[in-house]
Amino acid sequence: MDIAIKDGKIVEKVDEKKAEVVDASRMIVMPGGVDIHCHIAGAEVNSGRILRPEDHFKDVEAKTALTRSGVGYSIPSTFTTGYRYSRMGYTTVMNPSMPPLEARHTHEELDDTPMVDKATYPLLGDWWFVLEHLRDGLLEECAAHVAWMMSATKGYAIKIVNPGGLEAWGFGRNVKNLDDPVRYFNITPREILRGLCRVNKLLNMPHTIHVHTNNLGQPGNYLTTLETMKCVEDLAEEGHPAIHITHCQFSAFKGSDWGTMSSGAEEIAKYVNHHSHVTLDMGQVIFTDTTTMTADGPFQYGLYQLSGNKWVNHDVETETSAGIVPFRYKRKSAVHATQWSIALELALLIKDPWKIYMTTDHPNGGPFTAYPHIIAWLMSGVARKKTMSKISKRARRKSLLPSIARELGFYEIAIVTRAGQAKALGLKQKGHLGVGADADVAVYDINPELVDPSKKYKTARRAFKRAAYTIKGGEIVVKDGQIVRPVFGKTFWVDVKTSLPIEVNDDIKRKFREYWTVEYENYPIPDRFLHVPAPIPVKAEV
């Protein structure tokens, strides 16, 4: 079967005599990879870069005639990030967790990330106006405000991190469960989640709410995660997801303390298998030295206390918080090895690959360059067994992996690495090779008819590490794992069309003057600020 490409789109047919032909026989052809959750740009990422010179100096890329120089490893510089994604056949990358105040910085870095299309999610779960509107039951006003925020920050989806907890963290506190009220606002995480889920539906946003749960990274938190998924159950329309639980591995711990910590993947998988309103991504842990960075300030503080490592913690005015701690995941640590196991258990126990996607929550679980390793683990019991033999004995005893025989095939890998993610994101032109799709194609040099990935997982790993071809917007940008043409990607943002033009009232303007370091007039980002803006118009119900 041939795939015809014209003007950056996949079309029915082209004139074969005039067209450039890429011979992909005996290879795997997939849509370009889509990453739903990966911290690649913004103030947080950049602080991580500044914090970690030792992360860079062992991973240096020299400049070539076509590409710029740069450094890795866990927090690569912007250009290197783009090149490395492209070499693996990825063409769309989503940057979660952007403090709205840092939107300008985030977009500047995204503009400097070549080779991939991208978008970013503003953090709105602890945003003062959202909390106030939801507390007062003003759902439509809240929706209008969120619509304004999407256009002001050029955002793509509503990101919620530890709802309520980050506001509480401004006063040195956290929230314990979904019904623990946030001080001074008298609103519970449950109300925030349900409120924003409704707002998301009112605005017809392409993606669901993107949630980093409460109590993340604490033993016993799988109950909170189940509760979080249940709390929006009634808001879902049949067959449509209403919530995306991101890096679910970090939210699937059982046990009462670190000594008894074990996997809660079975319970979560059971719930997800019986409900259609949830999508997840893995948040796989890789045994390496990495840099954790989330907007979850209290969690990051806890991580600092555990590791004793250097750390950054930041309260972003009235909006959110942030924290960064370098971290090494060790094979021989029972907790780290259990985390490694949990993510794989989730991916294998959830039967429908359209519900769980492959991520490392780069760089929190490990750098995205480890994706080929995860593919190998998902496709091959032998690969899992080999890693199992090297991990902590206690974790091995507790792990469910030896009892799971499932091995994903190439089609399922295509779903968990691109098709499913594009569908969850509502990117209709991505993640498939049908007529009308963007001409983002990845070709991997492995013959699925001859190679059995469950036995020859190393061959598969090698193939996914270096795409034979990456085609971005109809142009060959990577050949044999080398960049042959640097290109700029688009920046998607959701342009919500409300029935009436959104008015920002004087009260909000006054608050900007009183509480923000940036004046209201300077706050919104104009469309022309972006290198290649790609607004996605949606019609809202308000």
Place this chain on the structure above:
Amino acid sequence: MITLYPKRLFKVPVEAECICPDVFAEKSAKEIATLQIWEGNRKRTLGDLFKIKHETDSPTEEFTIRICGDVSKVRKIGAKMSMGNIIVEGDADMHLGEEMKGGIITVTGNADSWTGSMMKNGTIEIKGNAGDYIGASYRGSTQGMSGGKIIIHGNAGYEVGCFMRKGLIKVHGDIGRFAGIHMRDGTIFIQGNSEGRAGAQMINGKIVVCGYIPSILPTFTIDDIRPKVKVNEENVEGPFYRFVGDLADGGDGKLFVSKTKNPHLSSYEEYL
């Protein structure tokens, strides 16, 4: 033995990681001349910058590289070496013996900063003075020197042994501020004076100051007066005040300070 003679005076830093016995071994003088190095931002070959003389080795002798002339702008000499000898007749620039795993480096003149940083084993001997961050970790990292010996016959600069984990640094002369900062283990032996703030944030290990030190950090507490102290196999005669710290980091490092050279510290004795 291979002898390198710089062909001219270098004005910009030269990065010469390839000047290393592991790289030179079993290569002819011609092959060695084609090795790549950087002079500033220009790519050059070793033969462009150095005259290379190959002398047949006596079979009993270890592989040796001798550098005659001014290489005070040449960095990373002997980086990552694991065997053999390097003799620098003159001064050496920064990062000498960085990450070395074995062998011996001798410098007859001075060495600059970051000498022996992250080294794992082997010996570095500096006949003159040395700069800052001797045996330290790379910036931001906590993996300092983890074995081997650095002997400095002259003085040394600031933050010597930063994040040191094992091994010995011996300074015959004086030392700058913050010797043994963040030290995890190992020994720093200072025969001369210290500028102070020794052992800041140390967790473990041993620092011995035989000369004068202006003051002890307030996060150290006096523990004992010892007649002598053992440094590797050597017994150093005292008496020494023994301090324990850095308590701000819950550390249990030992700081030995000569009693006779530091009469101003006698007020600590009442806390014993």
